Amino acid sequence: MVKMVSHGKHIAIIVQQLNKFNPENQDMEDFLNESAKLLQTLNVTEEKFVLDTLAGCIEYKSLLDVVVNAFFVRDGKYCLISERNLYIAICYLATFQLEELGLQQFSRIVKSLDTAKMQKFLRFFFNALYLNTWIKDEWSKFYDSPYVKENWIDPLLRWQPKVQRLIEQLTDKLNNRTTTVKTSRVTQPEEFNLTVPKPRAIPVPLPIRTLVKSLPVPPSTYKPPKEKKQLEKNRTKNYRKAQAPLLKAAANQFKCVTRKPEKEEDTDDTMESKPAIQAQKIQSKIDNIPIKLNAAAILREGALYQRKMEQELKRVENLLQGARDPSEFLEWQKQMRGKDLEEQLAEIECRRLQGKLSYEEAVLAHRNVVQENKKKADLMREEKAELMHQYAEKRLQEQKEMRELVEQVVEGHKNAKQAKIKLQKYKQQIVQEVCEENRELLRQALEEEEEKLRKRYELIQQIRAIASLPSLRHKFVDLTETGGHGLICEMSIVELRERLALLREAQKAAEEEKRDQIIHEKQAKEQLLLEKLDQISMFRAELGRAAALKQEEKKRKSQPGERLMKDERILNLQKKIVEKTMERKKQAGLLKITPQKSSIAWRKDSLEWNRWKELEESRERQVKILQHGLMARETAQKTAAFEAARRTPTAHVLHSEVK
Structure with missing residues (x-):
């Protein structure tokens, strides 16, 4: 039996080490060796207990996880996950070490921990129903069922009544802790022992004073003063005096002179005629703006006119030489196109038949493929059945091997401690050998480095000796001599x-020649552009003359009728305007009675009317003169163009092109 003083301390160490263990990155043996180094402060018995418990918790982790996981799901819902390793350690001690420890030692370990947690876990774990049902079934998944029942379940069931007493003790301890409540003495209130106050004395009444009788209010207080009434009378009187001249001034207002609406309309007409004349002048200026041509535009237009001339000349030459009738060629072309069409139709029909044939072949091939697939499927089913049979046999063989392996593992667990000691000694021996080899290698490396340093030192001494020798620093160079390398292309610096x-001279000459060539090319290009411009201006002049002739002929035909129509239209409009004005005046005379004017006012109106009439007539004369001048200038330009076109022999050709 193991005797220990501080049980809670050892369990805390076990839980702490289990928290540090990571099965993915650490090996169990290395972890136990590291833990043994940390537990050197404990004595041999305590260290052995802690290491055995750690090894068992890690080795049987899968079995212990079954119980602890179920505990957290059912009874330990409100327990901390961080205390999981604590329950694993208690479960391991109860399952595997209870026989060795004894109930008394196990009780001390349990009582040294939290009472509520241990009571809850032991009540869950030592439940006979759980042990016989799902715990047994879950453990049987890892080990054989008879082995589980014989080695683990039956011992736990034997210890269950005794552990139940321990659970009852823990329960009583919890109940006593909760029921023992300190009863404090209730304070009883008592009355204060106060002195009784003396009764107050009745005060002596004060004497009542007699008031002096006041005078009555005078009647003038509630009456308005006479001065106020007098002021109101004066105010109304002054207001009436001021209102009389105001009414008189409003009745006799100033009379303003106003123009007649007829004259205003006339002035508006004259003012509207000014923008029309200005618009005509601006339009004539815009039409005469010259367009500047660049080199590309000049060449493009020159090429266009040149191409037109060549086409016209070619057409004339063909006509002079006699063109043939293309009817025979068209007939032959029609026949050939018919033949091509027949060939195309035959080709289409052939393709259609080929497509039909390929369709039939595809149907047959599909049926053959379906039959072959059926045969392959039958073969695959047979192979599958055979493979399943082989797999079943293999599975049975693997199960047998697993059982044998489990038995071997169980036997190996018994000798695990001896194997661990042997393995530790073997590792120590390997470490010693490796250390000796490292020392030997270090010694050899030091010797090699010393040899290298010695050789370097000797080489440095030789270099310094060579450097200390005197040398000629001045070297005489002859620029007329060659390098003396034995090459054919050698030359001296001179x-x-x-x-x-x-x-350099040859390069300068080439540059000058290139510059002269560029200048000549530029001059030739400028000369070409000038020639093209002359040609374009000539063509434009000819085209303008032809267009002017055509326009003049059109105007000759259409001008008299248009003028007559224009004149008749204007006269009709003027007549209508006069009639409308007369009607308006008559209506105004009927609706409105005009006041009688004095002779001076009548003369003034007549003079003003005459002046406005003269202004209108002068404006009309100016407009007519301007229109006549513009028309005369246009006719003069057109006649000049017509005469120039008649003089030139190529005018008729250009005229035909314009048409």
């Missing part, structure tokens, strides 16, 4: 300079 000078 010859090289001469050749470079010759090359």
